[in-house]
Amino acid sequence: MNGDPQRGFRLSLIERFFRRLSGKPAFVIPPMAPRGPLQLYPSPENWDHWEEYDAGAWPRRVKRACTLVPTICFNCEAACGLLAYVDKSTKTIRRFEGNPMHPGSRGRNCAKGPATINQINDPERILFPMKRAGRRGEEKWRRITWDEALDEIGARIRRAFVEGRHNEVMYHVGRPGHERYIERVLKGWGIDGHNSHTNVCSASARLGYQLWTGSDRPSPDHANARFILLLSSHLETGHYFNPHAQRIIEGKMRGAKLAVIDPRLSNTASMADWWLPAVPGSESALLLAIAKVILDDGTLDREFVRRWVNWEEFLREAGRPGGSFDDFIAALSSHYASFTPEFAEAECGIPAGTIVTLAREIARAGSAFAAHLWRGTASGNLGGWQVARALQLVSVLVGAVGTKGGTSPASWNKHAPKLFAEPPGQKFWNELLFPDEWPLAHYEMSFLLPHFIKEGRGRLDTYFTRVYNPVWTNPDGFTWMEVLSDESKVGCHVALTPTWSETTIFADYVLPMGHAGERHDVQSQETQAGVWVSFRQPVMREARRRWGEAIPDDEPTWKSNPGEVWEEDEFWIELSWRIDPDGSLGIRKWFESPYRPGAKVTVSEYYRWMFENSVPGLPEAAAAEGLAPLDYMRRYGAFEIKREVYELHETKLPAALMQTAAVDPASGVIRRDGAPIGVMIDGEPRQGFATPSRRLELFSRTMREWKWPEMALPGYVHSQVHPDELDAAAGEMLLLPTFRLPTLIHTRSGNAKWLNEISHRNPLLMHTADAARLGFRTGDLVKVRTQIGFFVNRVYVTEGIRPGVVACSHHLGRWRVSEKGGSRWASALVSLDNRGAGVWRMRQRQGIEPFESADPDSQRIWWREAGVNQNLTFPVQPDPVSGMHCWHQKVFIEKPGPDDRYGDIEVDTGKSMEVFRRWLAMTRPAPGPGNLRRPLWLGRPVRPAEEMFKMTAR
Numbered sequence: 001m002n003g004d005p006q007r008g009f010r011l012s013l014i015e016r017f018f019r020r021l022s023g024k025p026a027f028v029i030p031p032m033a034p035r036g037p038l039q040l041y042p043s044p045e046n047w048d049h050w051e052e053y054d055a056g057a058w059p060r061r062v063k064r065a066c067t068l069v070p071t072i073c074f075n076c077e078a079a080c081g082l083l084a085y086v087d088k089s090t091k092t093i094r095r096f097e098g099n100p101m102h103p104g105s106r107g108r109n110c111a112k113g114p115a116t117i118n119q120i121n122d123p124e125r126i127l128f129p130m131k132r133a134g135r136r137g138e139e140k141w142r143r144i145t146w147d148e149a150l151d152e153i154g155a156r157i158r159r160a161f162v163e164g165r166h167n168e169v170m171y172h173v174g175r176p177g178h179e180r181y182i183e184r185v186l187k188g189w190g191i192d193g194h195n196s197h198t199n200v201c202s203a204s205a206r207l208g209y210q211l212w213t214g215s216d217r218p219s220p221d222h223a224n225a226r227f228i229l230l231l232s233s234h235l236e237t238g239h240y241f242n243p244h245a246q247r248i249i250e251g252k253m254r255g256a257k258l259a260v261i262d263p264r265l266s267n268t269a270s271m272a273d274w275w276l277p278a279v280p281g282s283e284s285a286l287l288l289a290i291a292k293v294i295l296d297d298g299t300l301d302r303e304f305v306r307r308w309v310n311w312e313e314f315l316r317e318a319g320r321p322g323g324s325f326d327d328f329i330a331a332l333s334s335h336y337a338s339f340t341p342e343f344a345e346a347e348c349g350i351p352a353g354t355i356v357t358l359a360r361e362i363a364r365a366g367s368a369f370a371a372h373l374w375r376g377t378a379s380g381n382l383g384g385w386q387v388a389r390a391l392q393l394v395s396v397l398v399g400a401v402g403t404k405g406g407t408s409p410a411s412w413n414k415h416a417p418k419l420f421a422e423p424p425g426q427k428f429w430n431e432l433l434f435p436d437e438w439p440l441a442h443y444e445m446s447f448l449l450p451h452f453i454k455e456g457r458g459r460l461d462t463y464f465t466r467v468y469n470p471v472w473t474n475p476d477g478f479t480w481m482e483v484l485s486d487e488s489k490v491g492c493h494v495a496l497t498p499t500w501s502e503t504t505i506f507a508d509y510v511l512p513m514g515h516a517g518e519r520h521d522v523q524s525q526e527t528q529a530g531v532w533v534s535f536r537q538p539v540m541r542e543a544r545r546r547w548g549e550a551i552p553d554d555e556p557t558w559k560s561n562p563g564e565v566w567e568e569d570e571f572w573i574e575l576s577w578r579i580d581p582d583g584s585l586g587i588r589k590w591f592e593s594p595y596r597p598g599a600k601v602t603v604s605e606y607y608r609w610m611f612e613n614s615v616p617g618l619p620e621a622a623a624a625e626g627l628a629p630l631d632y633m634r635r636y637g638a639f640e641i642k643r644e645v646y647e648l649h650e651t652k653l654p655a656a657l658m659q660t661a662a663v664d665p666a667s668g669v670i671r672r673d674g675a676p677i678g679v680m681i682d683g684e685p686r687q688g689f690a691t692p693s694r695r696l697e698l699f700s701r702t703m704r705e706w707k708w709p710e711m712a713l714p715g716y717v718h719s720q721v722h723p724d725e726l727d728a729a730a731g732e733m734l735l736l737p738t739f740r741l742p743t744l745i746h747t748r749s750g751n752a753k754w755l756n757e758i759s760h761r762n763p764l765l766m767h768t769a770d771a772a773r774l775g776f777r778t779g780d781l782v783k784v785r786t787q788i789g790f791f792v793n794r795v796y797v798t799e800g801i802r803p804g805v806v807a808c809s810h811h812l813g814r815w816r817v818s819e820k821g822g823s824r825w826a827s828a829l830v831s832l833d834n835r836g837a838g839v840w841r842m843r844q845r846q847g848i849e850p851f852e853s854a855d856p857d858s859q860r861i862w863w864r865e866a867g868v869n870q871n872l873t874f875p876v877q878p879d880p881v882s883g884m885h886c887w888h889q890k891v892f893i894e895k896p897g898p899d900d901r902y903g904d905i906e907v908d909t910g911k912s913m914e915v916f917r918r919w920l921a922m923t924r925p926a927p928g929p930g931n932l933r934r935p936l937w938l939g940r941p942v943r944p945a946e947e948m949f950k951m952t953a954r
Contacts (some may be wrong), residue, residue, distance in 0.1 A: 383717025
């Protein structure tokens with residue numbers, strides 16, 4: 001690896017724990033070839049030929065020879081490194097383990113990484129391209145060739161483009177799993193057609209962080225923190241949880257204190273020094289009370305705040321231009337005077353004394369205070385983005401932004417590669433993605449797509465879903481079914497997926513895409529205070545290459561994969577040439593080789609160019625080992641670009657750059673060619689942050705100018721499930737769905753038998769006091785009524801949840817409509833009954849049962865219940881600012897009736913449209929200043945040409 005090729009070889013956390021107890025050093029880097037019989041990992045020099053005993057042959061000592069090929073896990077966004085053990089005799093993958101050369105995961109994986117072998121060997125996986133042979137929803141298919149699929153889909157898209165219907169072609173992704181590849185494809189096509197799951201995931205937190213720092217994600221330095229504050233369950237189910245979990249535990253082992261704000265006693269909360277089961281939605285009040293204590297105690301980092309917060313702008317807006325920094329502190333203290341610990345206690349239920357203690361512990365940690373919020377409360381509540389702003393306020397006050405042990409902007413710790421022949425911004429704006437009502441949305445208003453189509457805002461000619469299952473994942477899934485079933489609304493639905501799902505039922509083409517060891521991608525994530533890039537690759541193709549086979553550069557990856565399982569990278573190249581075979585549409589040129597002018601680019605050439613030109617330090621590191629950059633990445637699977645990345649905002653701009661720059665005398669912002677590149681701080685030109693002021697923006701001019709002046713500062717918004725909004729007298733309660741069960745992300749890992757054995761039900765968690773009051777015991781059926789319907793589940797009574805709150809994970813409850821519809825490891829067989837007038841009923845006909853297949857374990861299945869797809873019963877609740885679906889629900893808890901069965905679901909999609917319109921009425925639509933649709937500085941995927949931001953450009 002760059003700088004230190006051995007840094008991936010670490011002791012396990014358990015070993016470190018016992019070393020600390022014994023007084024030995026906790027962090028030891030063993031030599032590359034450790035002495036003695038035990039090793040943590042095979043050394044890279046042995047990866048081409050590794051011998052080990054076959055555990056299945058015990059007690060006989062049977063040796064197996066393997067080639068070890070690195071790749072990346074594909075089961076969440078963390079991009080942890082994997083090593084595939086490829087048996088040389090059988091030419092098959094035996095298992096997946098961690099890649100010790102990966103700087104983020106360092107050879108350690110959660111349960112989902114090794115379970116990749118289940119997915120590759122899943123007897124129910126899709127192996128060949130399929131085309132619908134009946135009505136949508138009938139699940140009648142016929143096998144076709146890749147050429148047929150490419151020709152038919154390509155001709156359809158070409159016709160749409162020739163007829164000027166560019167906004168009728170859309171790509172909808174769950175987890176990208178790559179850096180900028182599809183952005184280049186869609187820009188090459190010249191369309192505004194990128195949709196994503198972000199607004200059912202993390203949009204609110206993203207907006208909150210973006211307003212403060214110009215980067216829409218946090219990057220905490222957990223390992224070096226003295227105090228760690230987490231909102232939600234980051235150890236087992238949070239953002240980048242495996243790499244973060246490692247470093248959170250490292251921080252604790254080094255003496256850091258850990259506090260967790262979560263109404264559930266998650267695994268993370270059970271490891272904490274303070275578990276804070278706040279009333280859901282009240283977290284901003286708690287955080288602002290902490291900020292007030294720090295202000296009142298005078299323990300803030302005055303110098304950091306003076307230098308880096310836009311306090312002068314704050315004073316100008318408050319009518320006090322020219323005021324001093326002390327005037328600012330006094331004004332800030334006055335603004336938050338009402339957020340006393342006692343007020344916060346009344347709102348969130350956490351004792352005032354505990355809040356004061358937390359504030360003082362955080363102040364004591366100072367610049368080594370690491371904090372993280374990604375989903376959880378931000379994704380559950382109206383105004384959840386203000387929770388992120390309130391949390392960041394605490395970090396700013398103690399000077400813990402960009403520091404060792406603090407929290408940095410994610411963009412500092414993530415590599416965004418440059419791509420060859422970058423297409424320009426498209427000259428279209430798709431209002432099905434970015435409608436005028438949500439000018440500040442982060443990102444596309446994805447989950448409202450069927451509602452917009454139902455309203456007549458547009459239609460789709462060709463719609464791609466890529467590793468995305470909106471019928472099951474999104475709220476109000478029956479509305480998705482209604483729209484996807486209607487060919488007048490969605491002309492052609494192409495599902496790019498490794499597995500059958502609830503959404504493939506309504507597809508016209510189901511095209512098999514590869515798992516972690518069957519595809520090319522690069523990923524880089526903000527897992528620590530450093531920067532790395534990792535390489536996902538088709539394992540069998542690379543193994544064949546190492547075994548000396550001459551593989552043509554243009555040989556498709558599906559020839560190395562099971563059946564005809566392909567990958568998106570090559571698929572998009574081929575499809576683009578079918579759309580524009582003669583180059584007359586101006587598309588084909590973007591998919592020609594940078595090395596062979598006029599020839600079709602190969603996927604190897606794509607990554608060769610990237611690794612040669614776009615990863616700093618990689619060409620030199622590769623040359624030192626006598627390798628080309630692409631071969632280095634094939635060999636090791638990852639490369640560390642930087643370590644110890646701190647205080648980039650303090651970077652001094654070079655004098656040569658300043659010669660062509662201009663300084664705004666009022667704000668101190670430094671611009672070059674009209675774009676802000678830095679800010680004058682105490683007379684020195686500094687890089688600053690990526691905000692309009694280049695400072696940390698306590699006061700957001702963006703919020704004021706875009707019609708939300710009352711929210712220009714971090715504040716507290718009453719959630720839609722605030723106690724004042726609940727009809728407690730009638731028994732209305734708060735349902736918390738925003739958590740995963742450990743090990744599972746079922747949109748990707750539902751076909752992993754080991755994971756399903758661990759977690760296969762999602763009961764309704766209920767506090768003992770509520771259970772006693774309502775008359776429930778563990779295992780009882782319970783009927784949960786939402787605003788648009790109901791679902792029937794089982795109760796699990798526990799002390800590990802806040803009284804007055806019930807909770808049910810939204811990552812289980814898979815279902816299928818036919819006996820052999822796929823995912824029988826994880827899904828119940830159901831009947832769907834459309835009762836007319838938008839009323840739908842689902843009933844489970846059969847739970848999970850053993851089934852015959854090529855895998856003998858399929859007949860050893862012992863679990864029966866598959867959980868309940870509660871998301872179907874949730875109306876859409878789009879936050880009027882961030883666009884985030886607000887997941888938390890008002891519900892009534894009832895005893896089931898005599899006809900109610902486990903898993904029953906009923907929904908009225910007419911009512912769901914009524915709820916949608918109520919939330920729509922809360923928005924404050926564009927235009928903003930300059931007749932803009934959206935602030936120019938605010939990021940968005942596949943950014944169009946700048947003139948498209950004007951409302952007049954249609």
